[in-house]
Amino acid sequence: MSNFMAQWVYSPIVKDHFMNPRNTWSEEEHFEADGIGEVGSLACGDQMQVLIKVEHDTIAALRWLTYGCASAIASTSMMSELAVGLPLEEAYFLSPEKITEALGGLPEHKFHCSVLGDKALRAAIDDYLKKTGRPNPWQSQVAKVICECKQVTDIQVEELVKSKEVTTLEELANVTGYGTVCGKCKGQMALLFDQLTHLYNV
Amino acid sequence: MEQSIIYLDNNATTALHEDVIAAMMSANALYGNASSMHEMGRKALAAIEESRRALGDLIDAPEAAIVFTSGASEANNTVFNLFRQRIDLGSSRKRIITTTIEHPSIIETANYLKTLGYRVDFCPVDRSGRVVMSEMEKLMGDDVALVSVMLGNNEIGTIQPVKEVARLARRHGAYVHTDATQAIGKIAVSMQDLDVDYLSLSAHKFYGPKGIGALVVKKGAPYAPFVHGGHQEDGRRAGTYNNSAIIGMGVAATIAKRDLAQEGARLWALREMLREGIEASIPNVVVNGSREHCLPGTLDVSFPRAEGESILLYLDLEGIMVSTGSACASGSLEPSYVLLASGVDIELAHGSIRFSFGRYNTEDEVRYVLEKLPSIIKRLREMSIR
Incomplete structure (x- = not known):
């Protein structure tokens, strides 16, 4: 600054x-x-x-x-x-x-x-x-924000799952911090994570 | 009233008292190393010991060892470090109890110890921010080494039942520490009456200089240095004596003791004048903390639908300095943990403002705040989602 x-x-x-x-x-x-x-x-x-x-x-x-x-x-x-x-x-x-x-x-x-x-x-x-x-x-063409508090997008989660950098929701929370502030995204994130792990066979 | 600076952030730090400034200016001539045997050293040491007496007098601890530190954060760390050492050396008491609303120098030190495998329990507080004694009783046991409970909270001003906690801890043979930083100069603090083993304080909260404070250790209580490498402070804390700061703190202590009763009453009157004014002129406000057990100069208020950082900065543009529990001001995404631990709704925590009074504040200043604040809140609420 x-x-x-x-x-x-x-x-x-x-x-x-x-x-x-x-x-x-x-x-x-x-x-x-x-x-x-x-x-x-x-x-x-x-x-x-x-x-x-x-x-x-x-x-x-x-x-x-x-x-x-x-x-x-x-x-x-x-x-x-x-x-x-x-x-x-x-x-x-x-x-x-x-x-x-x-x-x-x-x-x-x-x-x-x-x-x-x-x-x-x-x-x-x-x-x-x-x-x-x-x-x-x-x-x-635009990333969708799932966790608004930590600004975690669907594209970001997809990349983490695809590259196998995260394999569980806990790891995803550790890496991105999703769900740690207001917590209202947790359900939606779990759903997305489920879809992506199926999609990429994690 | 023409715009000048209205400083209502005295819980963050205070201005130096003019007598403290004068004493520190002349203390510059006492440049000798107080550990030296020669005349310059002896003169410095005599002045330092005079400060130690004044400080002991202020907190009613005639027999205790007063260890000068860089401030309350170091004093707090010293206590936790010494109990960590006792646990390491095989003490059968392996648990520490503290609370959820302590200063970060306690909370973060406790969490650090937890990451290393030590056992630390955090006693919850009620809606007014006061330790729940029944929970404290449940946590207490004969395996507890140390209980650390602050005397007055920095953010919402709630005064803790330290004496009751100490009585309970004694029954189980645990040692007791209190961080009295915010209470000094505002309410009477007697280490003997509280019956605690350790007490931390910091000079800059009672019109003394920054970078100096003390850990007061009751006679007979265990001790181990945190800073090694010298025989200063009877081997309790290494590092060359900070002559002028220690002398400044001594003068501040003498003034604090002298003016305690009248200052306490004056601060409470100003606080109440502002609280009543806010409640009368602004709809939908929530006063946080305890009305019955509150440090006299602290007023913490939540303004629903107005965000704390915006309130703070609009007030700043009017020359009024306050602090906020909003996440935005903290640099993190979490609002005040003290308010959240007290069960305050997260939105109310984001919209909280702390006004903290000191000896230089006046009724005119409160009137000025009451002139400016309602329109600021109104404006922010109009901008908020309906």
């Missing part, structure tokens, strides 16, 4: 977005959303909701709500600025790295736990496509 830490905990851009978050959904505003996405949980300490309006397959407007730390608020705010005006496909692949870069960087330990805006946006686009009955051509 650069030496702005002495000045404040985060970069000046993060500070600005924390103090003046953009595109938040105020209680008074009636926002007719075409798609709604939600990720995280209160137990994890970060939870967010993204609402989108879609026109001509681009993000026409976006509102969000976040329960979380300063970098969660700032990164969702930054995501909202980057996303508006983007074609759906580009918005779907908006990466946490891109959001972090636009924020002027984040401390290492904040990157994984607090940059969730891209995932909430993706969930909102999924919701929009589902509601309009359209196929989702991008979903299979």
Whole structure:
């Protein structure tokens, strides 16, 4: 990290977005959303909701709500600025790295736990496509987060099982830390693990 | 009121008292090595021994050995290390009992010993963060070497029934340690009355300098050095005496004893003023800890639907310094283990703020906090998922 830490905990851009978050959904505003996405949980300490309006397959407007730390608020705010005006496909692949870069960087330990805006946006686009009955051509290309607290994805688990680096759920927990914080992913992880061990004959 | 710094994080550390600063400045002239026989050495040693007396006086331990350490963390480690050594040497007492809400210098040391195969039990606490005596009774036995229970909790301020624990431990022949770091200067601490064998403290929590503290060892209690390599402290802790820090701590101890009664009452009044103000101006808040058994200057509050780090940083932007039990501020993903061990819901732990008062805080400052805090909480809650 650069030496702005002495000045404040985060970069000046993060500070600005924390103090003046953009595109938040105020209680008074009636926002007719075409798609709604939600990720995280209160137990994890970060939870967010993204609402989108879609026109001509681009993000026409976006509102969000976040329960979380300063970098969660700032990164969702930054995501909202980057996303508006983007074609759906580009918005779907908006990466946490891109959001972090636009924020002027984040401390290492904040990157994984607090940059969730891209995932909430993706969930909102999924919701929009589902509601309009359209196929989702991008979903299979993106890793799905199973454990939100430790950001463990299905692709990551698949690789660990495939390479036989882990052979039991206990080992998987030791390697990835899944299920150790809020624990709500445990059932889903066990199911996925079962499928993968069958698939790769572990 | 114009924005200045409002420091409400006195459980983290305190400012030096002006008399401590003055004493430490003049102590720089006493640069002699207190182990030296010559005049410069003797002068330094005399001042150090004066500090030792002042400290013994503060905690009512006239006959105990006071071992100066780098702070309470070292003092705590010294105690656990010495009982580890006794177990290694074949003592029939092979178990240590502590609690789930101790300072990390106890919890992590205990967990470290567990990884090496030692037996350590953690006594649970109730919703107010107080040791459950019936559980302590169940854990106690004649195989217990040491029981370590803190006097006042750093995060929620809960005062522990150390005297009762000591009485119980005595019946089973176990030795007793208390980490009194947070209690010193806030409530009366008498080592004789508590009837403990070991007591840890740290100067920077009561307006003394950082990097100095003490382990107080009751006369006759077993001892083994943690830091080897010198005859300082009667062979109990090696390392050249830190003259100015020890002298500063001595002055801080004298002031703490002198001002104890009035400071305790004043801190409680400020704490209660803030608690009442928060409860009156902010809906849906949860005050953590014990109302009956609480260190006077500590107020820990959870704000549902507002996250701790965000509250802390919005307050920081207003010049108000506090701490939080939120995971985000800790650098890990887990929120405060003290709150979780007390049965506080994980979401409430993420949204917890600790206000800790000290001798330089005023009622005006509490009013300023009450002016700023409600709108911060409101703003964060409006941003939260509905």
